[in-house]
Amino acid sequence: xxxxxSLQFYALLKREVLEHRNIFIGAPVVVALLLFVAATWVATxxxxxxxxxxxxxxxxxxxxLSPFDMAPFIMLLAIPFYLTLYVCxxxxxxxxxxxxxxxxxxxxxxxxxxxxxxxxxxxIVAIVLVAPIFYVLVIFVMYLIAMVWLTILGISNxxxxxxxxxxxxxxxxSLVLIYISTxxxxxxxxxxxxxxxxxxxxxxxTPLLWAGGVFILVGFLEDLIFGTQFLANWVAxxxxxxxxxxxxxxxxxxxxxxxxxxLFGIIVGSILIAGAVFMRRFTD
Amino acid sequence: MKDLILRNRYTLLVxxxxxxxxxxxxxxxITGREVRVxxxxxxxxxxNSTNFEGFRExxxxxxxxxxxxxxxxxxxxxx
Numbered sequence: 001x002x003x004x005x006s007l008q009f010y011a012l013l014k015r016e017v018l019e020h021r022n023i024f025i026g027a028p029v030v031v032a033l034l035l036f037v038a039a040t041w042v043a044t045x046x047x048x049x050x051x052x053x054x055x056x057x058x059x060x061x062x063x064x065l066s067p068f069d070m071a072p073f074i075m076l077l078a079i080p081f082y083l084t085l086y087v088c089x090x091x092x093x094x095x096x097x098x099x100x101x102x103x104x105x106x107x108x109x110x111x112x113x114x115x116x117x118x119x120x121x122x123x124i125v126a127i128v129l130v131a132p133i134f135y136v137l138v139i140f141v142m143y144l145i146a147m148v149w150l151t152i153l154g155i156s157n158x159x160x161x162x163x164x165x166x167x168x169x170x171x172x173x174s175l176v177l178i179y180i181s182t183x184x185x186x187x188x189x190x191x192x193x194x195x196x197x198x199x200x201x202x203x204x205x206t207p208l209l210w211a212g213g214v215f216i217l218v219g220f221l222e223d224l225i226f227g228t229q230f231l232a233n234w235v236a237x238x239x240x241x242x243x244x245x246x247x248x249x250x251x252x253x254x255x256x257x258x259x260x261x262x263l264f265g266i267i268v269g270s271i272l273i274a275g276a277v278f279m280r281r282f283t284d
Numbered sequence: 285m286k287d288l289i290l291r292n293r294y295t296l297l298v299x300x301x302x303x304x305x306x307x308x309x310x311x312x313x314i315t316g317r318e319v320r321v322x323x324x325x326x327x328x329x330x331x332n333s334t335n336f337e338g339f340r341e342x343x344x345x346x347x348x349x350x351x352x353x354x355x356x357x358x359x360x361x362x363x
Binding site: 198202214218222226228230231233234237264267268271272274275278279281282 | 290292293296297299300301303304305307308309311312313317
């Protein structure tokens with residue numbers, strides 16, 4: 001990719017982030033604020049001595065343990081962010097190409113020196129690779145505030161803070177795992193990404209209804225014509241077990257990305273994404 | 285061919301879905317992708333999504349059993 005193409009792509013990504021600030025930045029900040037309020041409320045319900053005792057226990061628990069081994073436990077704290085990103089991704093993908101046509105900005109972008117392929121790819125990269133960066137940054141700030149609070153609490157109650165240092169290292173390691181997990185989830189669910197983009201580019205009204213309705217219709221037609229249920233089996237096999245795309249250890253990253261199911265999913269997703277790219281020709 | 289596929293949004297959608305389903309069905313046949321089984325089992329209720337016939341037969345059997353018990357209780361003459 002030459003320098004001009006890189007700049008073009010960077011500009012497209014920047015556009016996505018600026019146009020969807022609520023999804024990329026607003027949503028994780030709101031979740032973090034809600035968690036902060038909840039944590040503050042819980043802290044006010046517990047006496048100072050009990051808090052100090054709890055902190056002493058956590059400090060002793062993490063003292064000397066490998067941050068990489070403990071990182072999966074810290075990942076559990078990120079579940080609300082993970083769910084928020086999942087919901088926001090569905091909203092973003094089903095609306096993004098539809099919104100371009102609805103407000104006619106598609107005509108402006110097609111008059112610019114960027115292809116439909118670049119535009120659609122920028123939307124996929126934005127939600128699969130860029131959005132998780134913002135979520136991880138917000139989680140990092142949340143961890144930082146929590147650590148400062150724990151440190152002040154520890155110093156004021158004369159608690160040994162070495163274990164808290166290990167806890168912080170485990171939290172940092174968990175951020176890397178969270179980012180890798182979200183990216184792998186994006187690749188694993190690429191057929192769903194392609195499906196939503198296809199109907200976002202296709203529907204004149206209510207794209208979500210089209211995406212859901214056609215999915216059910218195609219499933220029925222497959223059963224009727226072929227007498228098989230491969231579509232339902234395929235979807236069930238890819239969505240029923242989060243273990244398939246959540247990464248809890250660094251060693252398993254390679255085998256999660258480069259396995260038959262993930263690569264086949266990328267191929268199938270590419271068919272639908274190609275359909276979305278061609279569908280952008282129809283701007284009415 | 286290209287003109288036919290790209291004639292309007294509907295032809296493009298149909299062609300995309302046909303290719304998508306074609307790849308899925310072919311891969312499913314080759315690899316023998318199987319139904320993900322949904323199974324519940326407890327003392328009161330058994331359910332296996334791959335065995336609807338068995339579920340129906342078992343329910344009929346249970347209904348007949350209940351009916352027989354009811355008839356037997358009528359036969360005892362208790363009021």
